[in-house]
Amino acid sequence: MLVKGYEEPLVLPEEPKIAGEDAGDARPEPKEPTTPGQIAAHMFSRLRGSNNLVFPNSRREVERYTHLLNRLCEQQKVPNEFWPHHGSLSKEIRAETEAALKQKEYPATAICTNTLELGIDIGAVKSVAQVGAAPSVASLRQRLGRSGRRKGEPATLWGYCVEDELGGAQSLEADLRLGTVHMAAMVSLLAESWFEPPRAQGRHYSTLIQQLLSAIAQTGGATIAHLYALLCAPDAPFAGISKAEFAGLVRHLGTRELLMQDSSGVLLHGRLGEKFVNHYTFYAAFASDEEYRVIAGGRTLGTIPVDQMLTIGQRILFAGKTWLVQDVDEPQKTIFVTRAGGGVPPLFSGGAGRCHTVVRQRMRKLLESNEMPGFLDRQAKVFLSQAQANYASRGLAGSSVVDEGREVRLLTWLGDAAHEALACILLRRGFKATPAGPGVAVIKGQNTTENVLDAVQDAAMDETPPLDVLLADVKNLQREKWDWALPDNLLRHAYASVHLDIDEALGWARAFAASMP
Incomplete structure (x- = not known):
């Protein structure tokens, strides 16, 4: 190694x-x-x-x-x-x-x-x-x-x-x-044989749609009561989904032509449902990773893997340049951008996957120590030594705030699930905020650093905002195979249950607020 x-x-x-x-x-x-x-x-x-x-x-x-x-x-x-x-x-x-x-x-x-x-x-x-x-x-x-x-x-x-x-x-x-x-x-x-634990409490509505269509294909048709008992009863795979949520999902699948109901009340495949179920790709329950096209002024710049949320006004790094997100077309997997002005390049550049809090905490531990792992070659050890020296010279061991002129970096050293949640909380308060490596980047605009820190303190004292409000301005929530068929409220719940850690984000905000003079 x-x-x-x-x-x-x-x-x-x-x-x-x-x-x-x-x-x-x-x-x-x-x-x-x-x-x-x-x-x-x-x-x-x-x-x-x-x-x-x-x-x-x-x-x-x-x-x-x-x-x-x-x-x-x-x-x-x-x-x-x-x-x-x-x-x-x-x-x-x-x-x-x-x-x-x-x-x-x-x-x-x-x-x-x-x-x-x-x-x-x-x-x-x-x-x-x-x-x-x-x-x-x-x-x-x-x-x-x-x-x-x-x-x-x-x-x-x-x-x-x-x-x-x-x-x-x-x-x-x-x-x-x-x-x-x-x-x-x-x-x-x-x-050390550690790896990320699964998010066991996720609301996997995409897989539920797959199983709904599969059960109807197996039986040739079923009532909504039978399907709910089969899939959502207390001992069933999707226990915890209420009858109201299930009924709302079934009705929405009808508008998507995935399901239809005959005169006796039996649910059958709709026009699109029949088409999907009879295609070989139906048997795969998970979507393949998609890359988004990046387009500026009608010209395609290339493609970028995206596994974090995107917001209008967000700055991304692509092809060595900084771009401003103008719009996101989810069905076409396209990001429309214009060139951003100068300033510090953003940390978001696609790829790399989603980082867990334990990984970020280990990164912080490496930066705050003189540890030099034996599996690094000479040049990699030089990089780590430089990182440790720069971390110390910036005084980051005792500070969570980095003022970079146009932006404020809130260094939490938490995972991406907490960073996305914290960014959403700040978006709700009128700031342009995005997950950025070991923290969250907040564009000041007409605000000051003190305004940003005040917003964090206010969020720490407030009630947890509802998901419909928290995710109102967030794009590209569709991650799983059947997410496109979900109503907006269930899509937000599905995304939040797997990709957001609101409790961890608010926990950091409260600890940060308590440390403020």
Whole structure:
């Protein structure tokens, strides 16, 4: 198990924007980073000749590393051993990769998303490479578990983390080397056999819709009373869902043409319900991960994985630039943006998955200590040492507030579920707030830092706001396969039950308020 660090050279700022220039106008493409080529060269030297899995954190990066590794094979005049695998590729291309991994005559390595994390038989794998932090410790554990299955062969993990060279107007993310610290925290927790517990109390309405349609397909039709007893009785899988909620869901599914009721009161499949149930994709209960297109001025900039909430006015980092979210089209999986002004780049840039509080607390522990894990290589240790020094020089051990001019960072070191909840609470109070790495970023606008802190104190003393109010201005709540078919109130409850931790957010706000003079 080894985590290697790579430093991306500092790039000079782009030319100032010309007055009157349209934010969507074509601009020079950002300079191609140098570190992916270095990482690919190391992979080529270590992985070639055996079967392996390589996990970058997006489909775009899968394509990048596949291209770089294929080019190295061409340059070295050796047979290609590196194959792509992600959800946007055709079934035929994915099948080629799976076949290459399963055959025993020639070595093969798949560069993949979580499509090869579990569930597909690909034979024995010697090692796993992870570029950037994995989506979760549980995911990293699952991926590593696919290697070392031969007798006498250990499970092997190659980790790669990239940090920008320090210099110029430095962001909090760069100063604290958060990518390296995040990966170090995850690997250390993995070594201790810890992984994220499931959210057992989630309101999984999407799966309930799947089971409703399945039960009707099995019986040829059923009454609402029979279906409620089957699925929502006290000892049933969806116990806790009231009769009123269930009846409201059934009525809404009727408006979506998933269900219909005959003259005797028996529920049957509607026009769309019949179509979905008779298609092979119905048997998968979970949706594949989707990436959102990013569009500026009618021009598609690319795609970005999104696993956190989005709000209008939010700033995101994409292709090395900062963008302002103007609108989100959920059915078309599209984010419309314009170029944002200067200032500190936001920490949100898609990918990486959702971070648990235990992981963030371990990150904080690493930053507040002189600990230097043995699985880090020389450069990764330099990154961690820099992070520890910058954490101390910024005085972050004794402060949760970072004033960055246009924004205030509230550093909670909690998980994303608490950060999303805290951001929603501040949105309700008129602030533009978004989860941002180890905390929440709040745009000041016409306010001051004191106004932001006053809002946190007020939230700490108030009652917990209702979900319809808390999530009123939040986009992209549809995460599961059948979320599109839910009424708005049930969609909000489903999302909040799995993705928000309101109690943890308010607990931090109350502790913060109590510490204020």
